[in-house]
Structures are given as structure tokens and as C-alpha cells.
Amino acid sequence: MTFRPVFIIPVLVFFLFVGVSLWGLLAITNGNRDTQSIGFSMQGQTIPSVTLPLLKVTDQDEFSLNNWQGQAYAINVWASWCPPCRAEAPAIERLSDHLPVLGINQRDEQENALGFLNTFGDPYTAIGVDRDGRASIEIGVQALPETLIIGPDGTIILHHRGPIFANEMNGVIRDALITLGITP
Amino acid sequence: MPHGTEIGHFALALAFGLTITQALALFAGARSSSAGMIRLGWQAAIMAFILVVISFAMLTLAFLRSDFSVALVASHSHSLKPWLYKVSGVWGNHEGSLLLWVLILTLFGALMAGQLRRISDGRSTMAYALSIQGMISLAFIGLILFTSNPFLRLTSLPDDGNGLNPILQDPGLAFHPPMLYLGYVGLSVGFAFAVAALIEGRADARWAVLARRWVLLAWAALTAGIALGSWWAYYELGWGGWWFWDPVENASLMPWLVATALIHSLRVVEKRNLFHSWTVLLAILGFGLSLIGTFIVRSGLLTSVHAFTNDPTRGIVILVIIMIAVGIPLMLYAMRAGTLGRDTMAEAPALFSRETALQANNLLLVVTTVTVLTGTLYPLVIEAVNGARISVGPPFFEASVGPLLGLMLFFLPVAPLLAWKQASFSKIWRQIWPMLMITAVLLAIVLMLISGMNAFAIATIGLGIWVMTGVAADLFAVMGLWRQHPTGAWRRLRGIPLPRLGMNLAHLGVAVFTIGVAGVSFFDDEVIKRLQIGDHMTSGDAQFTLTSVAPVIGPNYNATAATVIKTAANGESSEFISEIRTFPVARSQTTEAAIQTGFLGDTYVVFGGGTPEEGFVIHIYEKPFITWIWGGAGLMVIGGIITMLGHPTRRQEA
Amino acid sequence: MICRLISQALMVLIMVMMVSLSGSLFSALPTPAHAILPEEQLTNPADEARARALANELRCLTCQNQTVDDSNSDFAITIRSIIREQITNGKSDDDILNYLRQRYGDYILFSPPFNRMTMVLWLTPIIVLILGLGIIIWTRPRLASAIDDRKIK
Numbered sequence: 001m002t003f004r005p006v007f008i009i010p011v012l013v014f015f016l017f018v019g020v021s022l023w024g025l026l027a028i029t030n031g032n033r034d035t036q037s038i039g040f041s042m043q044g045q046t047i048p049s050v051t052l053p054l055l056k057v058t059d060q061d062e063f064s065l066n067n068w069q070g071q072a073y074a075i076n077v078w079a080s081w082c083p084p085c086r087a088e089a090p091a092i093e094r095l096s097d098h099l100p101v102l103g104i105n106q107r108d109e110q111e112n113a114l115g116f117l118n119t120f121g122d123p124y125t126a127i128g129v130d131r132d133g134r135a136s137i138e139i140g141v142q143a144l145p146e147t148l149i150i151g152p153d154g155t156i157i158l159h160h161r162g163p164i165f166a167n168e169m170n171g172v173i174r175d176a177l178i179t180l181g182i183t184p
Numbered sequence: 185m186p187h188g189t190e191i192g193h194f195a196l197a198l199a200f201g202l203t204i205t206q207a208l209a210l211f212a213g214a215r216s217s218s219a220g221m222i223r224l225g226w227q228a229a230i231m232a233f234i235l236v237v238i239s240f241a242m243l244t245l246a247f248l249r250s251d252f253s254v255a256l257v258a259s260h261s262h263s264l265k266p267w268l269y270k271v272s273g274v275w276g277n278h279e280g281s282l283l284l285w286v287l288i289l290t291l292f293g294a295l296m297a298g299q300l301r302r303i304s305d306g307r308s309t310m311a312y313a314l315s316i317q318g319m320i321s322l323a324f325i326g327l328i329l330f331t332s333n334p335f336l337r338l339t340s341l342p343d344d345g346n347g348l349n350p351i352l353q354d355p356g357l358a359f360h361p362p363m364l365y366l367g368y369v370g371l372s373v374g375f376a377f378a379v380a381a382l383i384e385g386r387a388d389a390r391w392a393v394l395a396r397r398w399v400l401l402a403w404a405a406l407t408a409g410i411a412l413g414s415w416w417a418y419y420e421l422g423w424g425g426w427w428f429w430d431p432v433e434n435a436s437l438m439p440w441l442v443a444t445a446l447i448h449s450l451r452v453v454e455k456r457n458l459f460h461s462w463t464v465l466l467a468i469l470g471f472g473l474s475l476i477g478t479f480i481v482r483s484g485l486l487t488s489v490h491a492f493t494n495d496p497t498r499g500i501v502i503l504v505i506i507m508i509a510v511g512i513p514l515m516l517y518a519m520r521a522g523t524l525g526r527d528t529m530a531e532a533p534a535l536f537s538r539e540t541a542l543q544a545n546n547l548l549l550v551v552t553t554v555t556v557l558t559g560t561l562y563p564l565v566i567e568a569v570n571g572a573r574i575s576v577g578p579p580f581f582e583a584s585v586g587p588l589l590g591l592m593l594f595f596l597p598v599a600p601l602l603a604w605k606q607a608s609f610s611k612i613w614r615q616i617w618p619m620l621m622i623t624a625v626l627l628a629i630v631l632m633l634i635s636g637m638n639a640f641a642i643a644t645i646g647l648g649i650w651v652m653t654g655v656a657a658d659l660f661a662v663m664g665l666w667r668q669h670p671t672g673a674w675r676r677l678r679g680i681p682l683p684r685l686g687m688n689l690a691h692l693g694v695a696v697f698t699i700g701v702a703g704v705s706f707f708d709d710e711v712i713k714r715l716q717i718g719d720h721m722t723s724g725d726a727q728f729t730l731t732s733v734a735p736v737i738g739p740n741y742n743a744t745a746a747t748v749i750k751t752a753a754n755g756e757s758s759e760f761i762s763e764i765r766t767f768p769v770a771r772s773q774t775t776e777a778a779i780q781t782g783f784l785g786d787t788y789v790v791f792g793g794g795t796p797e798e799g800f801v802i803h804i805y806e807k808p809f810i811t812w813i814w815g816g817a818g819l820m821v822i823g824g825i826i827t828m829l830g831h832p833t834r835r836q837e838a
Numbered sequence: 839m840i841c842r843l844i845s846q847a848l849m850v851l852i853m854v855m856m857v858s859l860s861g862s863l864f865s866a867l868p869t870p871a872h873a874i875l876p877e878e879q880l881t882n883p884a885d886e887a888r889a890r891a892l893a894n895e896l897r898c899l900t901c902q903n904q905t906v907d908d909s910n911s912d913f914a915i916t917i918r919s920i921i922r923e924q925i926t927n928g929k930s931d932d933d934i935l936n937y938l939r940q941r942y943g944d945y946i947l948f949s950p951p952f953n954r955m956t957m958v959l960w961l962t963p964i965i966v967l968i969l970g971l972g973i974i975i976w977t978r979p980r981l982a983s984a985i986d987d988r989k990i991k
Contacts, residue, residue, distance in 0.1 A: 003519065007519075007521040011517070024564050024568065025496045133912055134916055572943075574947075575950065576948075584960070801875060
């Protein structure tokens, strides 16, 4: 029987394909792979400068990220029509105990937004209104909710996509706060 | 019939047993040359088909009668759906489409059984092939019975079904999957023949003659299936987009490319007893890619607008089937491919010959297939390697596949002119230089008539014209006109052998398709305006007036219809009615375009909603030559069928 | 004989199809709501063409494999207005793509950038072509020598 090594190539390529597909499927079933995630965040970059109209009057005159240089703060992007935003409200409240949290209210009506704050609490130092979603895109936000933690030099220490629950509070948020020298 | 679905389920289980019989009996019969075993095997194949027909009929009846006690009917159908969409709803879901797949598998099994019954030459090859076919059938019936049973009942009877996605309530859905599956599954026959060849250690001219008709049929069906899908997507998922290089679309293109290479490669085996190992590999890969295509659509591995269902667990099961069904033949191939051509006495062809041209064609098709496969899977590979996410979309595919197809189109008209074994350049130059002249002249005329063409447009149109001159040149050769014998030319043309006619029709189809692509890719236009009733807008040299916006009630939807009257430059007027439909049950909305289809292209009017205060949005698209895309595909299908019908059934005629 | 009749019938069918298609066929067939609104469009046709071309190269991140040009989602609409704003402000195509890449990574680009990671992808056609040619050439001469061996025997 004449055996020629070149004929092994198809089998090898085939099992490479099978291997990759198997990895992909197992990763999905194990929950390790979210096909919806875009696998990228602004972590490590400098937060772009954003100025927005205020949702309501607070002791801040304006919503502008320029004013926050030299301090650490968090940004939380939310909307009244977003169910996970309601679920994460307690966590954001706890976060606001450690550092100022700025809110960006995306694509919302003022009355609905204020109603949300009445029901779920208002932990925000200031809330900017992002009517058309542009400011969110400026800071690399894809969906709701998302939370960023910014260092005193303007570096994005953490860019978390999705809601924050106990897991995150004890995990990535905690780590980010420690990096900033804040004891959680 | 209250127990209809149970009967269907039972029939399927019986069919499972019969395909096991088919596979085992035929394999044993071929090995031991036992006529009795072989007869048992092909009879089992025919019985299996009959039982699957019963099973499929029961499921269809359940849908038609809106029997919502069947879980599948409850989740995918609704009493208000028109009957055509109730029937197409049978395969508009994962379980039902698998049953359709099995129906076609067993149909081909029964047809092969019919051939096995009749032939006297090559019985062992045919028996092995039908046995392998039986193994595939049994794998899929098993998949249905054990993981994707369409006959499951609900414990409580719902009032009505969950309806079907309104986008799927379209004639395209009725015809696209069955045609596509005819193609996918048809390639299983070629696959079965390839494995039979590996078992027997022989893939000679007789084997190729047996196999080629089946592959031609599968290729024609696959061409039709893909074209129907593209046409459907044109109306359904995009505004004039007919191909997006979406993973699911690529999954259907790859088997097609390989099947095209396979048809040509089989011809070389038939005629010259060469290329055995290439051809067998192509046959295995063709069906392998069909299976992979099925897998991708259902597993949720890759994001796609077309994805059927996203069930990774089912995906793993299908992947295991693929691993066995494709892995074992490929391992067999690795071990035994070297023996396939050992009996050939054929001389190696010269570098300048038809064999080499076909070899080059195969190579280019395989390179294109690998490119498409790599592009489709690359995001997954990168993610596996370092977790990064990238997108590979139309820009990549167009940039890489375009030149490859261009190369193929360039050589296409030359290949039929080349002689087997050794071609002479001076001989074919007599035919090529007029082809070049005519192409240049026609291209120049086109350039004069149309301004603003970029290099790609010129190249694409030029290639389309070039291929057409090739078809004309070959027909001239049939008529004997190159040897300057005009008398009897017409008679010779009328007596053209069917395979040659089929080849030329198919190649003409490729040319027509290419020009269609050029037209719609480089010369299309879109105008969008907000109009009040009575206002008008211009597109091309015609005027479009919005005459009314009124409510419409449909069988299972409420709609708002905008009526636009087009007045062409020559005064002719035509009416376009585009609707926005709301489906209360499915709680979704679709927009229905109004399309005027013509030989030279489509005009496509879409209502974009609006109010009397702010005005109504109207889109008008001009899609020049888009009909040529599907017309070209249609010519290819007809060419393939004609070639199949005229194909020799015995080796001597090849 | 029958085959010839069938093929002639098919030829007639083609002619009939071609003739009928050159008439007018009206159909109402479904499409999703169209994305671009007239108000979105830029007045300068060249700029608008650039905007559409760019939108076609970008992935809508909240959809299942659609371009920003195709999609109706809020995200896509906002990206489209950002593109048009930046074009009007004189930014180049590269500037705009880099702006979005900086925020969303390579995933948002449908044309993968050419770098060490994607080199294999872009070079696939050439690599496979050369490999294929190599395999063909390597497996060719043996045929001739096999025949010679047999003839000698």
C-alpha cells in the first residue's frame, strides 16, 4: 500500500477546525465566552473630556469631567428604562460611599429620570444629560449600564460593562479602589 | 387523526432501524459479493424513504391542521397563518429542518437504490456508496430521535400558537431551504462514492461516470438554493444587499465552490483517468463543508443575522457527528489515497493542456474556499489564542476573493479551447484573438455609453464580456465555423451534445452573473426624501409622486400603505405600494418594499413611515442589472441539469 | 431523444423568463424598516457618500452582525451622526475610524487591520496558493516515473 505523507494534510487541517470549534462551544456552555461582548474597554486610556447639561440642580454648577482632575471619581451610565440599572442601584449607592460618582443619564426623559432617582435613590454628585447618546460614545460606552472608575491623573482604572452586583463590588471594584489607595 | 404525530414518530423510529439494515447489509454484501445482501440493502433504503415520507407528512399535517398539542407547532405556527407558510413553517425551525434534511437524504438513498437495481457494471462501488449513504441517514435520524424530536407533545393545549417571525412568512422561505438541502444532501452521494473509492482502492473512470451525474444534480440544486437565499435576503434583510459574507452565507458558498471544482475534476478522471486523489478529496470535503454549514447555523458558535437557533449543546452533538463522518474518511484518505491512481496508464499531461487548466481552476476554487473558511473562523481562532475580538466582514472577503474569482474568469474561456494532453498555442490563438478583439470593442462601447466607471467596474464588465465571447467561440466550434464550413452549421448546432450545451449555458450564466454584480455594485443609486401627499421626487429620469398613505388590514397584520406613482421619461406610469406591517401576535413590524423588476434592473421603493405633519419618508433605489445576478444563476442551474441529463451512463460513452 | 426534448423545452423556458422579466413585475415583499432618514443626510453628495461608505465598514455593536449603515438601533443612529459631524468638521476617514477604534477596539471594524495578529488572515490566499502549487508540483512527476517503472518491467 503506497503511503504518501502529503495526504495527511487534510486530516490535520480538519482536526484543527474541530479543535477550535470545540473550544468555542465549550467556552460558551461554560459561560466563559459571551458572544455579545466586544472584548475591549477603555481601561488604561485617559478619560476624554465631556461636558453635559445637568439633569437637576445640585451643589455642582455644571457637569464637566474637566473639573475633576486631581481626584478619583466614578462615572455610571444609566437610564430609567434600563432594568439592570435598577438592579444595580444599591451597589452604586455603596460605591458612592467611597468616591464621588458622576451619573450620565442616557437617552431618557427628564421626568422619567427624576422618577427613577426618587424610587431607587440618588447617589450621584452630579448627573449629566446625554440625550442622543453621543457623550456615551465619546467615553466608549456601548450599552447600559456601564461604570468607569477614573484615577486622579485622568486614567481609566476600570471600565466595567454591565451591571454591578456583590460579585463585582468584591471583585473588580474592590481591586480598582485599592489601586487608588481607597480602603473599601 | 389524533395519533398522527405518534405515527410519524414511530415511522421515523422504524426508518432508523431500516437505515441500519441498509448500511450493514450493503457493506457486507459488497464485501462478500453477496447478491442477496445487496438486495436486502437497497430494499431497506427504499422502505426507509417511504417511512420518512410518512413521518414528514404527519408533521406537515400537524402544522396544516394547527395541532397545537404538538410543541413544535405551538411554538412556530399560528392559526391565522396562510397555508403556504404553515407548510413552510415545518422546516422554519431546527427540528423540522432536520426532518427535511433526513427526507432528502433518504430520497437520494432510494434513488441510488433504484440505480443499483438496474446496473450490472460497478455494482460493488454502488453498493458501498449506498451503504455509506445509509450510515449518514442513520446518524441524522438518530440525531432527531435522540436530541431534536419534532413530535413532542405539550401536556396542556394552548389556545393558539406563538406565530412565526413575520420576516419568515415569505415565498422565499418556502423554497430556499428545500432547494438548498437538495444541494447539501445531494453532495452526500458524491461523498459516499468517494468513501466507496477509498474502500475499494479504486477511483477510476468507471467510478467517475457513476458519480458525476449525482454531483451535477447536487451542484445545480445548491446553485439554485444559494441564489434563492440571496434573492430572499435582497428582499428581506437588506435594502438591496444580496450578499453580506455573513457566516451562514459563507457556509453555503463553501460547499458550492468545492462542488464546482468537483464537477470539473470528475471530468478529468472520466476522460483521462487522472486526478484521482484530488477528486476523492474534493468529494469528501464538499459534503464535509455541507455538514459544517449545518453545524454553524445551529450552534451559536458565530454571530449571524441568519442563525436558526443558538444551542451550543446541540452544536457539540452535531460537531461529534461531523468528527466521525468526516474525520474517519479523511483518515482513510491519509492512509489509502496513494493507492487510488496506481492502475492508471495515463501519461502525465503537458504543462499547456486542458488538464492543467482544470487543475489550475480546481486550485483557485480550493484557495477561495480556504480563504472564505479562514475569514469566517478567524475571529474565533484569534479569540481562542489571545482573547481579543476582531471582525472579519465584507471588506476582507471582497478584497481577497475578488481577485481570485477574477483570475478564474480570465482563464475560463480559454480552458475549453485547450486540447487534452497537449495543447498548441498557435491552434487556439486563432480563436482567442477574435475573442480579445470583440471583448475590447464591446468594452469600449460600454465605456463610451457610461461615464465615471472605475477600474474595478471596467475589469468586472470586461471579464463578463470575455467569458461570453468564450461561449460564442465554443458554439462556433460546434458549428464548425472555425474550419470555415458554413454549410450544415445550423444542423451541427442543433445536434450539439447535451453536455457541451450545458457547459456553455452554465459558463454563460457565470458571465451574466458577473455583469449583474458589476451593474449593481458600481452603478446603483439611492434617493431618500420626506414627502407630503402630492409631493414628488426624482430618481434617474423618472418622477415619483406620493399619492396616498392609508391603512390596510391583512390576514394577520395591520398596515399603513404608501402609494407612489412613477412617471417615466417616456410618459409611462406605474404604481408602487409599500407597506409597514404590524403583526399583533408576534409583536413585530416589517416593511414591505414595492419592486419593479425589469430586464435591465430593479426600481425599489420603500415607505419609511412618518406623519402628515412632519411628512412621510420615501426611499427609492435603482438597482441596475440586479436581475442578471439571479438570471445568471438560473442559467447555471439549467446548464447543470442539461449536462446531467446528457451525461453518459456508461464508461464507453464518456 | 427525450433528453433533447427536455433541453429544448428548457431553452424555451429561459426565453419566456427573459421576456417576462423585461416586463413589469410588481411584488410586495418584506424588508425591515430602512435605517437612514432624509434629515440625517449631508447636503454635499460627496460627503454623504463618504459617510455611507464609512458606516458600511463599521459594525453595529448592539446587533447581530449588521453594519452601522444597515441597523436601526440607537447605537447605530448615534454613530452615524457622529460620522457625519466629523466629516463636516474636516476629519479624514482614518481619523473617524481611529476615533471609534480607540473606544471600541478592532471589533467595530469590519475590515480587520493588517498587523501581526491578522497577517495570516490577509495573506491566506497567497500562502494557500503557493502551498497548493507546491503540492501539485511535488505530486506530479511521480506519475511519469511510475509509468516508466512499469514500462521497464
